[in-house]
Amino acid sequence: MSQHKSINQLQNGETATIVGYLSDEIPIKIYEMGLLPGVTLTKKQQLPFNGPVYLRIQDNPNAIALRKSEADLILIESIL
């Protein structure tokens, strides 16, 4: 597998697909909330001073917020 970016490296407004995770030790809640491989998401914004990121999951009206440390764990592939 080539070097993948993490959610943190997305620009605001950029869309990507989840391809995997950086480690096994990630909170079960990430899976339960549906942040699973194959899911397409868009980073909408991020709060200042490395604050949490605001994500939209495709076809879901609810948004999801993650801290930078969690966003680092989720690997993605950009959709051009």
Next chain:
Amino acid sequence: MTEIEIALVGNPNVGKSTVFNRLTGLRQKVGNYPGITVEKKTGSFTHQQTRYHVIDLPGAYGIHPSSLDEEIVYDVLVDQTNPNHPELVVVIGDPFNIKRAVFLYQQIREMGLPAIFVVNMMDEAERSGTSIDVSKLENVLSTKVVLTDARSGKGIDQLKDALAFKPNGYAPSFVIPEEFTAATQYVREHTGQRNEYIAWLYLSQKQNKHLNNNQVEEITTARQTHGLNYHRLQIREALARHASLENQLTGVIKDPAKKKQYATERADHVLTHPVWGYVIFFALLLLIFQAIYTWSGPFMDAIDNAFAWLASSAGEWLPAGPINGLITDGIIAGIGGIVIFIPQIAILFIFISLMEESGYMSRVVYLMDRWLRPFGLSGKSAVPLMSGAACAIPAVMSARTIENDKERLITILVTPFMTCSARLPIYIVIIGLVIPPEKILGLDLQGLVLFGMYALGIVAALGSAWVLKQLMKSKYKSYLILELPTYKYPVVRNVLLNVWDKTKGFVWGAGKIILAISIILWVLGSFGVDERFMNAEDVVRSEKPGISETDFENEVQSQKLEYSFLGTMGRFIEPVIEPLGYDWKMGIGLISSFAAREVFVSTMATVYSLGGTDDELTIRERMAAEINPNTGKPAYNFASGISLLLFYAFAMQCMSTIAIVRKETNSWKWTFIQLAFMTGFAYIAALGAYQLLK
């Protein structure tokens, strides 16, 4: 009539509580689960000759809990001997996240529990063009599926009919992988559990509180011999279920609308904006506090007048004497002192409830997380800290949604520093006595001092959080994975029910303590065994011959109080509080304040009326006229007043909070550390202030 116990289970933000309120109406009550304070909502209703007892379980994403309130769901559902174990589970989901709800549904069915499935918020789905193939979904789930819109009440009757449905013939969708069957087999043999999926859950749960030590040991043995890690098992299950759900649910949801520019997204563009988001949040906080102080004014005046009238008519009707003082100054004034805060508490809870119902509260968590993290707190701590401005008890309970143990503990430990409404009557009376009613730069000085007291509470909470963060170690990584639901118009009924529950709880809790304390104080103040109490008249006559008749009466009364049980207690602690600028009478006020700080004013009223014969003065006039016998100065002068304000700002003086902290932390150690730290800090601050200012 048959009776059936049902449980509502569902993901957060699917309108589960609205469904519950629709089903049970006002026939519901809020209690606690045994041993823990997670709020338990139960209610009942009758439909077609069947009595349904409903329990509303906390929202959860799956059967593997990440926070304390989610643990309840597993504990209640897995343990057949649990008093809340249901005969039928109603799983509630929303149309946009059906997969997540089915995930939870399958886990519950595979635990061997019969369940039906509800898709709520159908109106929102229809507006965005989403529809659901019910018969297909019923096939996939092997149960009855009901579509509802609890906000408008649509589908609730169909849901009631569906409760009679007997689901059967369920085929598990998660097959335990072969590499683990030896371990589950071992667990089944050694714990007596017949269900294989529950055996798997025993292995994959961090805790199995309902099992005995022997069974827990067997599970640990199974994990060790097979080299299993519970967290990995959870992930294994989650991935397997999601993979099969993808196929199972194809075609169930018809989602033709692709042009989804949701109103929520546009609103969040502003409301969670890196700059405007904060501006709006702080403007809202300002509005809330403005509302608490101005809107409540007329109501508070009316309540004040009503209680003043009640006290004066009771005072005239009852014969003069100590019983009169007990009833008018102690009980009526004390209860009035609580009732008067109902408008403020209700207004605060209306706002908090509106913020929760509308979905804005999740945005507050999102906005505050970055700023609270340096203090060892999480964005989720913002909710307890804000509620702490009303009352620490519901605030401490609301900390249960914080997943990380350390962040949750710190939040619980520092929330009582926030200026709760019980501190307000003391602040107002003392500020009125010792701060001159002047204007500084056009601002009311007394108002500024009151604002300063609130600021002091926040500084103390964050400062001690920072200290605790340095001292404590955490085993678990802290994280924030937060769902930001769509904005919704709040359901008035839900808001009112919530405000009613919270306000009633506060008034009942505090009212009972005030009544009890007033009576105990009166008894302790009216009896004594000391020689100078028993023969007060003779002692005064012999020590002060030639005293006038009225002075004689006063002298006897005050000597009796001084040597009563109560006076003895006050004099006993006097050496400790004298350096803070207090006399023994104020010492009695401090002692009784350890039950609840709001009783200070009514205690002082009881004490001063026991010690005097003059019933004309109001409590405030009496306090202003009181002379501290140690210093010869007014008891409430600038130095002792500031010292009292600081003491009440920091000291842990609320039995109910101590009890709730003990329950929530499940630790006497932390409860005592909190009590000692807050009270010790209060003592040092009050001592320093008095010694500098006197």
